[in-house]
């Protein structure tokens with residue numbers, strides 16, 4: 001079943017005197033249970049697209065449907081994980097997660113405990129954000145998004161600020177959560193390795209105006225090997241989307 005249908009979406013912003021076309025005629029249909037990676041150069045509209053799907057931003061034109069209905073605004077059915085983690089420093093881990101739940105929910109404690117276990121943070125319920133490492137804080141953010149039992153998770157460069165090893169661990173956890181909870185994942189990333197390792201499809205976006213350049217299906221099954229020749233073939237295809245047949249120029253940053 002199609003869970004998200006995006007057709008002909010455009011969005012412009014006024015930046016100073018200039019009108020920036022952040023998204024131009026974006027069409028993308030996502031099937032329930034997919035893990036879709038979105039990758040592209042800085043400023044090509046990835047966050048804007050994710051925010052429109054999340055109902056945090058309005059589009060100028062086109063249609064975005066969630067389970068066949070127009071998206072009107074944010075919903076607990078579509079969880080958001082931001083790059084900057086945004087935990088409330090005056091609340092404990094438990095308090096931060098509870099804060100995102102509807103007030104007075106009867107089984108809140110049980111739900112929170114369950115999600116903390118999923119992200120391997122059992123025993124840290126009473127810790128405050130300043131007592132956590134970056135990776136732990138991002139785990140809390142993941143638990144906070146999961147506690148509302150979303151059908152879709154929108155992840156905006158969730159591991160971008162983490163060190164390489166923590167990032168790999170959290171990628172594994174995301175896959176575990178995806179397989180266990182059957183949540184549809186839409187992950188925005190700068191990282192080709194991450195996009196290819198996680199996504200069953202990789203959407204490559206281009207800049208000026210922000211648009212879809214290519215939608216690539218990664219046929220590799222899960223679990224995937226990061227060091228297999230097959231994985232490198234898929235990665236190479238995405239590299240070529242960005243850089244063509246040339247070696248990557250040093251100055252080019254994505």
Ligand SMILES: Nc1ncnc2c1ncn2[C@@H]1O[C@H](COP(=O)(O)OP(=O)(O)OP(=O)(O)O)[C@@H](O)[C@H]1O
Nearest residue numbers: 013014015020022041042043044045046047048049
């Ligand atoms: N609220 C806003 N007001 C004005 N311009 C905006 C706003 N949000 C985004 N833009 C512009 O829209 C374009 C796309 O921005 P967006 O944040 O979606 O890019 P991105 O692909 O997520 O980039 P990055 O990889 O750096 O996070 C950029 O040119 C940006 O300047």
Ligand SMILES: [Mg+2]
Nearest residue numbers: 046047048156
């Ligand atoms: Mg962004």
